Amino acid sequence: KNYLTAVVTNESQPEATRLLAIAAMGQSSTPARELMALVEQNKLPKEFLAPAIRALTLSPGPDTRMYAAEKSDLLVPVESRWPLEKLLVATPDITKGFAAFQKGGCIKCHKIGDQxxxxxxxxxxxxxxxxxxxxxxxxxKPSETISLGYESISVVTDQGTLYTGFVTTETKETLTLRIPGGLQKMIPQQRIDVRKRSNTSLMPVGIDAVLLPQELVNLVGWLKTQQTVKPKE
Structure with missing residues:
Protein backbone atom coordinates (compact mmCIF):
# COMPACT_ATOMS: atom_id res chain seq x y z
CA LYS A 1 0.00 0.00 0.00
CA ASN A 2 1.57 3.29 -1.07
CA TYR A 3 1.72 6.54 0.86
CA LEU A 4 -1.35 8.07 -0.82
CA THR A 5 -3.56 5.06 -0.07
CA ALA A 6 -2.46 5.18 3.55
CA VAL A 7 -3.40 8.87 3.73
CA VAL A 8 -6.81 8.36 2.11
CA THR A 9 -7.78 5.56 4.49
CA ASN A 10 -6.42 7.21 7.64
CA GLU A 11 -9.43 8.73 9.43
CA SER A 12 -7.14 10.72 11.72
CA GLN A 13 -5.84 12.73 8.75
CA PRO A 14 -7.53 16.08 7.98
CA GLU A 15 -10.28 15.83 5.37
CA ALA A 16 -8.36 18.26 3.15
CA THR A 17 -5.31 16.00 3.17
CA ARG A 18 -7.35 12.93 2.27
CA LEU A 19 -9.13 14.68 -0.62
CA LEU A 20 -5.86 15.94 -2.08
CA ALA A 21 -4.43 12.44 -1.84
CA ILE A 22 -7.47 11.10 -3.75
CA ALA A 23 -6.82 13.60 -6.54
CA ALA A 24 -3.13 12.65 -6.64
CA MET A 25 -3.95 8.93 -6.85
CA GLY A 26 -5.74 9.50 -10.14
CA GLN A 27 -2.56 10.76 -11.80
CA SER A 28 -0.74 7.39 -11.95
CA SER A 29 -1.90 3.92 -12.98
CA THR A 30 -1.05 1.89 -9.88
CA PRO A 31 -2.41 4.37 -7.30
CA ALA A 32 -5.52 4.79 -9.48
CA ARG A 33 -6.16 1.05 -9.33
CA GLU A 34 -5.79 1.17 -5.56
CA LEU A 35 -8.30 4.04 -5.47
CA MET A 36 -10.68 2.02 -7.63
CA ALA A 37 -10.38 -0.85 -5.16
CA LEU A 38 -11.20 1.47 -2.26
CA VAL A 39 -14.39 2.56 -4.03
CA GLU A 40 -15.33 -1.00 -4.98
CA GLN A 41 -14.76 -2.27 -1.43
CA ASN A 42 -16.78 0.60 0.11
CA LYS A 43 -13.77 1.83 2.07
CA LEU A 44 -14.38 5.51 1.36
CA PRO A 45 -16.81 7.84 3.15
CA LYS A 46 -19.84 8.76 1.05
CA GLU A 47 -18.65 12.36 0.65
CA PHE A 48 -15.39 11.12 -0.93
CA LEU A 49 -17.06 9.09 -3.69
CA ALA A 50 -17.60 11.92 -6.20
CA PRO A 51 -14.00 13.21 -5.85
CA ALA A 52 -12.73 9.63 -6.25
CA ILE A 53 -14.76 9.03 -9.41
CA ARG A 54 -13.62 12.39 -10.76
CA ALA A 55 -9.99 11.39 -10.14
CA LEU A 56 -10.49 8.01 -11.83
CA THR A 57 -12.13 9.68 -14.84
CA LEU A 58 -8.82 11.48 -15.44
CA SER A 59 -6.54 8.52 -14.69
CA PRO A 60 -4.16 7.16 -17.36
CA GLY A 61 -5.34 3.53 -17.29
CA PRO A 62 -8.25 2.44 -19.52
CA ASP A 63 -9.51 0.05 -16.83
CA THR A 64 -9.83 2.77 -14.19
CA ARG A 65 -11.38 5.23 -16.65
CA MET A 66 -13.91 2.59 -17.72
CA TYR A 67 -14.77 1.93 -14.08
CA ALA A 68 -15.27 5.65 -13.53
CA ALA A 69 -17.59 5.80 -16.54
CA GLU A 70 -19.73 3.07 -14.97
CA LYS A 71 -20.00 5.17 -11.80
CA SER A 72 -20.64 8.47 -13.58
CA ASP A 73 -24.10 8.73 -12.03
CA LEU A 74 -22.30 10.10 -8.96
CA LEU A 75 -21.23 13.16 -10.97
CA VAL A 76 -23.05 16.03 -12.68
CA PRO A 77 -23.88 14.73 -16.20
CA VAL A 78 -21.68 16.19 -18.94
CA GLU A 79 -24.71 17.30 -20.94
CA SER A 80 -25.89 19.35 -17.95
CA ARG A 81 -22.67 21.37 -17.69
CA TRP A 82 -22.53 24.85 -19.20
CA PRO A 83 -19.94 26.08 -21.73
CA LEU A 84 -17.78 29.02 -20.75
CA GLU A 85 -19.87 31.44 -22.81
CA LYS A 86 -23.01 30.59 -20.84
CA LEU A 87 -21.19 30.68 -17.50
CA LEU A 88 -19.91 34.19 -18.24
CA VAL A 89 -23.35 35.68 -18.92
CA ALA A 90 -25.17 33.97 -16.04
CA THR A 91 -26.05 36.04 -12.97
CA PRO A 92 -24.32 34.87 -9.77
CA ASP A 93 -25.89 34.74 -6.34
CA ILE A 94 -22.85 35.77 -4.32
CA THR A 95 -24.63 34.98 -1.05
CA LYS A 96 -24.26 31.32 -2.02
CA GLY A 97 -20.66 31.57 -3.20
CA PHE A 98 -19.00 30.49 0.01
CA ALA A 99 -21.21 27.39 0.14
CA ALA A 100 -19.96 26.49 -3.35
CA PHE A 101 -16.39 27.19 -2.20
CA GLN A 102 -16.91 24.56 0.47
CA LYS A 103 -18.84 22.04 -1.65
CA GLY A 104 -16.29 22.19 -4.48
CA GLY A 105 -13.48 21.40 -2.07
CA CYS A 106 -11.71 24.73 -2.70
CA ILE A 107 -11.55 25.47 1.02
CA LYS A 108 -9.54 22.29 1.53
CA CYS A 109 -6.58 23.66 -0.46
CA HIS A 110 -6.88 27.46 -0.52
CA LYS A 111 -7.14 30.23 2.04
CA ILE A 112 -9.26 33.34 1.87
CA GLY A 113 -8.44 35.50 4.84
CA ASP A 114 -8.27 33.22 7.87
CA GLN A 115 -10.47 30.49 6.36
CA LYS A 141 -8.45 23.99 -16.75
CA PRO A 142 -6.00 24.37 -13.83
CA SER A 143 -3.03 22.83 -15.62
CA GLU A 144 -3.07 25.65 -18.19
CA THR A 145 -2.59 28.33 -15.53
CA ILE A 146 -0.27 26.95 -12.83
CA SER A 147 0.83 29.73 -10.48
CA LEU A 148 4.56 30.40 -10.17
CA GLY A 149 5.99 28.36 -7.32
CA TYR A 150 3.22 25.77 -7.48
CA GLU A 151 4.72 23.46 -10.08
CA SER A 152 4.54 19.97 -8.59
CA ILE A 153 7.01 17.10 -8.56
CA SER A 154 6.68 13.42 -7.75
CA VAL A 155 9.35 11.51 -5.86
CA VAL A 156 9.71 7.76 -5.37
CA THR A 157 12.03 6.63 -2.59
CA ASP A 158 14.22 3.52 -2.51
CA GLN A 159 11.46 1.92 -0.42
CA GLY A 160 8.90 2.48 -3.17
CA THR A 161 7.04 5.28 -1.38
CA LEU A 162 5.52 7.96 -3.61
CA TYR A 163 5.35 11.62 -2.56
CA THR A 164 3.80 14.40 -4.63
CA GLY A 165 3.94 18.07 -3.74
CA PHE A 166 5.71 21.42 -4.06
CA VAL A 167 9.41 21.97 -3.38
CA THR A 168 9.86 24.31 -0.42
CA THR A 169 13.59 23.89 0.23
CA GLU A 170 16.38 21.77 -1.19
CA THR A 171 19.98 21.14 -0.15
CA LYS A 172 22.59 18.60 -1.18
CA GLU A 173 21.39 16.39 1.67
CA THR A 174 17.60 16.80 1.71
CA LEU A 175 14.56 17.71 -0.35
CA THR A 176 11.57 19.19 1.48
CA LEU A 177 8.14 18.96 -0.11
CA ARG A 178 4.88 20.55 0.90
CA ILE A 179 2.47 17.66 0.50
CA PRO A 180 -1.35 17.51 0.62
CA GLY A 181 -2.72 19.18 3.73
CA GLY A 182 0.11 21.72 3.81
CA LEU A 183 2.38 19.26 5.63
CA GLN A 184 6.16 19.36 5.19
CA LYS A 185 8.01 16.17 4.23
CA MET A 186 11.82 16.11 4.38
CA ILE A 187 13.34 13.39 2.20
CA PRO A 188 17.06 12.49 2.21
CA GLN A 189 18.46 12.95 -1.30
CA GLN A 190 20.24 9.60 -1.12
CA ARG A 191 16.88 7.84 -0.61
CA ILE A 192 15.35 9.26 -3.82
CA ASP A 193 15.22 6.78 -6.70
CA VAL A 194 12.96 8.71 -9.08
CA ARG A 195 12.21 12.41 -9.30
CA LYS A 196 9.85 13.77 -11.94
CA ARG A 197 8.48 17.26 -12.54
CA SER A 198 4.82 17.34 -13.52
CA ASN A 199 3.12 19.67 -15.98
CA THR A 200 -0.19 18.76 -14.38
CA SER A 201 -1.60 20.94 -11.63
CA LEU A 202 -2.29 19.32 -8.27
CA MET A 203 -5.61 21.13 -8.40
CA PRO A 204 -7.95 18.49 -9.82
CA VAL A 205 -9.97 19.25 -12.93
CA GLY A 206 -13.65 18.42 -13.04
CA ILE A 207 -15.04 20.73 -10.39
CA ASP A 208 -17.97 21.17 -12.80
CA ALA A 209 -18.67 17.48 -12.21
CA VAL A 210 -19.21 18.21 -8.52
CA LEU A 211 -20.82 21.66 -8.64
CA LEU A 212 -23.98 22.41 -10.58
CA PRO A 213 -23.50 25.11 -13.25
CA GLN A 214 -25.26 27.79 -11.21
CA GLU A 215 -23.15 26.88 -8.18
CA LEU A 216 -20.02 27.37 -10.27
CA VAL A 217 -21.33 30.77 -11.37
CA ASN A 218 -22.05 31.65 -7.73
CA LEU A 219 -18.51 30.61 -6.77
CA VAL A 220 -16.81 32.80 -9.37
CA GLY A 221 -19.13 35.71 -8.62
CA TRP A 222 -18.22 35.45 -4.95
CA LEU A 223 -14.50 35.16 -5.71
CA LYS A 224 -14.74 38.38 -7.71
CA THR A 225 -15.87 40.14 -4.52
CA GLN A 226 -12.58 39.19 -2.84
CA GLN A 227 -10.84 42.44 -3.73
CA THR A 228 -8.65 43.44 -0.80
CA VAL A 229 -6.44 41.96 1.88
CA LYS A 230 -7.89 42.70 5.28
CA PRO A 231 -5.30 44.16 7.68
CA LYS A 232 -4.46 42.08 10.73
CA GLU A 233 -5.89 43.42 13.95
Missing amino acids: GQDFGPALTAIGARLTSEQLFLSIL
Missing part, protein backbone atom coordinates in the same frame (compact mmCIF):
# COMPACT_ATOMS: atom_id res chain seq x y z
CA GLY A 116 -9.29 27.45 4.46
CA GLN A 117 -6.10 25.41 4.12
CA ASP A 118 -2.67 26.79 3.27
CA PHE A 119 -1.66 24.43 0.47
CA GLY A 120 -2.45 25.98 -2.90
CA PRO A 121 -2.21 29.69 -3.77
CA ALA A 122 -3.98 32.06 -1.38
CA LEU A 123 -7.18 33.49 -2.87
CA THR A 124 -7.44 36.58 -0.70
CA ALA A 125 -7.93 39.52 -3.10
CA ILE A 126 -8.10 37.11 -6.07
CA GLY A 127 -11.00 39.15 -7.46
CA ALA A 128 -8.69 42.11 -7.97
CA ARG A 129 -6.13 40.03 -9.86
CA LEU A 130 -8.21 37.91 -12.22
CA THR A 131 -11.22 38.54 -14.45
CA SER A 132 -14.28 36.31 -14.27
CA GLU A 133 -13.16 34.53 -17.43
CA GLN A 134 -9.70 33.90 -15.98
CA LEU A 135 -11.27 32.54 -12.79
CA PHE A 136 -13.49 30.13 -14.71
CA LEU A 137 -10.52 28.93 -16.78
CA SER A 138 -8.27 28.52 -13.75
CA ILE A 139 -10.97 26.36 -12.15
CA LEU A 140 -11.94 24.32 -15.21
